[in-house]
Amino acid sequence: MNRDELRQRLTFYRDLGVKEVYKRGRKPVAAVAAVELPVAIPSLAPAGDTLGKIREDIGDCRRCRLCEARAKIVFGSGNENARLVFVGEGPGADEDAQGLPFVGRAGQLLTQMIDNTASKEGIPIRRQDVYICNVVKCRPPENRTPLPDEMEICGEFLFRQLMAIRPKAICALGSTAAKALLATKDGVTRLRGHWHKWRDIPVIVTFHPSYLLRPYNQNAKREAWDDLKKVLHFVYD
Ligand code: URA
Numbered sequence: 316m317n318r319d320e321l322r323q324r325l326t327f328y329r330d331l332g333v334k335e336v337y338k339r340g341r342k343p344v345a346a347v348a349a350v351e352l353p354v355a356i357p358s359l360a361p362a363g364d365t366l367g368k369i370r371e372d373i374g375d376c377r378r379c380r381l382c383e384a385r386a387k388i389v390f391g392s393g394n395e396n397a398r399l400v401f402v403g404e405g406p407g408a409d410e411d412a413q414g415l416p417f418v419g420r421a422g423q424l425l426t427q428m429i430d431n432t433a434s435k436e437g438i439p440i441r442r443q444d445v446y447i448c449n450v451v452k453c454r455p456p457e458n459r460t461p462l463p464d465e466m467e468i469c470g471e472f473l474f475r476q477l478m479a480i481r482p483k484a485i486c487a488l489g490s491t492a493a494k495a496l497l498a499t500k501d502g503v504t505r506l507r508g509h510w511h512k513w514r515d516i517p518v519i520v521t522f523h524p525s526y527l528l529r530p531y532n533q534n535a536k537r538e539a540w541d542d543l544k545k546v547l548h549f550v551y552d
Contacts, residue, residue: 323464364479366395373452373472379465381405381453387414391448391476398483399550401425402473403449404491404523405461411454416447421524425488428524432543438551448476450495460491470495477513483550485516486543489523507542519546 316324361368370390376382389406392415401417409419417425426442433440451461451469461469473495477485487493490502496513497520499506506520521542522535 323467361475364475366391366476366479369472369475369479376452379453379468381451381455381461381465381469384456385453386411388452389414389416389449389454390452391446392416393442393446394444395446395480397444397446397480399445399486399546400477400480400482400484401429401445401447401486401488402477402492402496403447403488405449405451405458406454407458407525408454416449417524420528424524424528428540428543432540433547433551436544436547438547440547440551446476446480446482448473450491466491466495477516482516484546485513485518486546487518487520489526492523493520507538517549519549 373388373390376388385406387406389410403417403421406416407419407421409422410416416422425447429440429442429445432438450473451465452472453469455461455465485496487496487506490506493499493501493503493506496518497506497511503520503522503526507522511518511520519542522532522539524539526532527536527539
């Protein structure tokens, strides 16, 4: 097993909650200490990369187990020159059927949030003016959270998308997107409300629209609207 394979294996164990691993005849080694980042930083994007080239490179992807049950690869949609990119977790059933991100119930809420907030704040943009994509491009079975190796493999394409677009800011929707971009284990409540960076691009983290659809999360809704206002003004003022 080489270093990369070992790191991936240890990351996987750590995410399962395994705190120590043993090498026969040795003292235990802390899995957490052995792996600093939950998701590896991928190589830099090829020079002259474009969204079209990235989609072509994904092809009829079979790089991870998510290909087995997917109907369509959900690459991303919106303005290829967007100044703002939203990153979600992964396609749900509606997205898998249509091949487009955020078209189900959570997507309709995201559209409303973008369109209504922009309009109220006097910012002349609509959903089609931003770019929207996900950490993983294929629907996880039963909408489960993507596994670390799935995020790592697909993360390479997400990072290339972000490098190709080079937006002024990124909005991470939910903790999976935050984890992929910021290599953190902190949850949204901790991360939201201030700026972070992915490479040199400012990142705001907010609640995932699916979370906001649950009736008992009304406070989070207000906070998500505040986050959105903040990022829209930063990008478009
Ligand atoms: N949830 C996501 O994270 N992404 C989608 O595209 C749809 C729902």
